[in-house]
Amino acid sequence: MWLHYAVIGLALLALLGVVLEEVIHINKAKITLFLGALAWILLFVSNHGGPENQETIIHGLESNIAEIASLWLFLLAAMTFVAYLNKKGMIENLIYLFLPKQVSERKLLFLTGLFCFIFSSLADNITATLVSVTLILSLRMDTAKTLRFAALLVFAVNSGGVALITGDVTTLMIFLQDKVEILDLLMLSMPSFVAVMFMATILSLGLSGEVTVQQHRAEVRSVDIIIACVFLSTIVGTIILNVAYQIPPVLTFLFGLSIMFLVARFFNDDIENDPILEYIRSIEFEALLFFLGILLLVGALKEINVLESLLSMYSLASPLVANYLMGLLSACIDNVPLTAALLKSGITMTKAEWLGLTYAVGVGGSLLIIGSAAGIVAMSKIPGLTFGKYARYGLALLGAYSVGYAGVYLLANYVI
Template sequence: MTVPVADSAAINFVGHPFGWLLLAIFIVGYYFIASEEKYHIDKAKPALFIGTLMFILIGLYYVSVGADLTPFEHEVDHMILEIAEIFFFLFVAMTYIEALIERGVFSALRAKLIAKGYSYRELFWITGTLAFFISPVADNLTTALILSTVLLTIDNKTKEFLVPSAINVVVAANAGGAWSPFGDITTLMVWAAEKGAFVDFLYLFPASFIGWAVTAYLLSRYVPDLDPNKDGDPEAAEKIEILKGGKVIIAFGALTIALAVAGKQIIHLPPMWGMLFGLAILQLYMYFLKQKHNVDVSIFQAMSKIENNTLLFFFGILAAVGALHFTGFLAYAAKLYEMFDPTIVNIGVGFLSAIVDNVPVMSAVLKASPAIDHAQWMLVTMTAGIGGSLISFGSAAGVGVMGKMAGIYTFASHIKLAWTVLIGYIVSLAVWYFQFVFLGFY
């Protein structure tokens, strides 16, 4: 069987041995991504390998058969732009986190919480609530990294507290991010693809909040109701303060998010543009601290501590999905919406997001671009975001927390309590159906 040489259109490799080779590479690579704990290989390595390899092989095939490379070049250019928007958005957010860590913001937050005499269970609810309401502003990955850092500064040994709290933070960050256009990478992608206006995502708040609250309640039963600071000194903890410039950096972080939103809404710049402008402001402020107050906070030192493996994982996996789209495989995803009720398919997207990671799944849905109405686009936005919490590596937040809490928050530790997330997921679906379908309120 041969693939026809096309002069102006991409070659469809579905059903051709070369196409099946590409699909096999993707499947094998994803097996190693999912088996990170078994083989002790960081998921960024196989993701980056298959993402880059698949396009190299496609390019070589085009050359070998004498096909026009124009469609291939256009696809690569478009994919680089798409990935860059996400990559730089996360890069800036992570840089701000590391700068805040260096200025002692999270140590001070931890000290204040400890000084208040909260129990493990109360801290569980506080960190979860913060995650839910911060993620719509700071995105789910950034929020999960912030709150997992706080958890570790509270107690880095007691797994009875850390594991349920880590799951709670991941679920809360994903649920909070689902009702904001820049609260999750998937919602950012849907917003950037103009499948919904800014305010449209806000209607997902009831389903997101109630679903998370149910999961949090179930998880809280596993958290010991004990004092985490039996041997500590609350008065000494209360004296820990944020270092000079820390509060200003918090304000600049909020300004940066506002710039990203305003830039997108008013002058149609990609959100990463506002984020990078915010990074420039941060750099200038650090220069000011050095010159006026002799406080040396190196922006490059903050950047050096970024979880680069997380960023590379997203680059690799989005490139791999892009390769499957370019070769014709994702066209079949759109057919599912023609064969079955879109609601059923979108619910299934949530479960698939948990297994394959919600970012590539949403990327696949957007590239397939099925003919579904606005309510269904909001449903798939919610299911991809919340469904990604079902498994530890099913979302950006989960991947980030696994990296931050290595050896504590793992696939195995998450899966033991995954039933609580499933119940919350089902509740969120019920609330969505009642609001969007029964009441028609959206």
């Protein structure tokens, strides 16, 4: 029993370390990685169930590592694409094509929400966040306004990604278990978009200034256009190949990354002063290490059956209420193992209720800055964006999440 309390205590310490990062001056990736590895060491050391129980723990760790490795490799491929396109000015050109030269702050906020929502529907959440952060930082606004835009960014990215299997891992998991259909998922984009606009409306209150967008278009080379096309083709190919042949997204993205390397070599762009493989070193490894620590901790919690105890919520409340609460919970607990636990529990729900859960676990993580990959990346990239400062927008985020969830319920029960 002491082991359960110890592992739960380590998880709480990790959460506290993230919240108080600016006070204790210890990087959140270092804290979570240390505590995540320690949790699994305690599981092995405290084993008194003999070789059979030891095998169970080994199998649990291997499954946890395999899940983490798949996520890491997927993110590594996607973030390398983004690092290259960003360095070559392709993303900057896209942003300036999207934005007018002179625009009011209110209109700019709505345009930012629209851009984040649409882009995250095409790309994974990490990629969409990186591109959107580049957009926000290029505006060079003061810190208070930048944080307001950042809050909308996180919510819009998570909302846009929930409607496509390439946009959110939990959406893909629920789809692969045949709980929802691809066309039903696409319908989620309607209430999700309404929720984003609701959030933008709240955040736009008090904005009255004008923003001049300084446009500096970079030279576009043919090789950069081809690699951008490879990136977009990889995204589309991920959807098609997964639906048609159940090919894991990580494999498709690694294949696309290899094509990127070969294209650079074919065009003699892989030179000594700018080797294509060097762009792997440009990605945000701090965020990846943070994911590693968090997922190790969540895997340890799953091993001691803490996550399974959450399923009792469905015996105490209706799926409508329980799914809503699961969305709130996903802001504290990684939504991947949470969704996996729900899928493995044998819970019976209607298609409408599964769609509600898809929205809840995909968007609910927006309520806390550490509740989603988008929030973690944004926090690591935007100066001044901390756990506490993001929490100031908690009521607005909760309201927008509730509006979207209500829209999904109405749409799923009375339209689909």
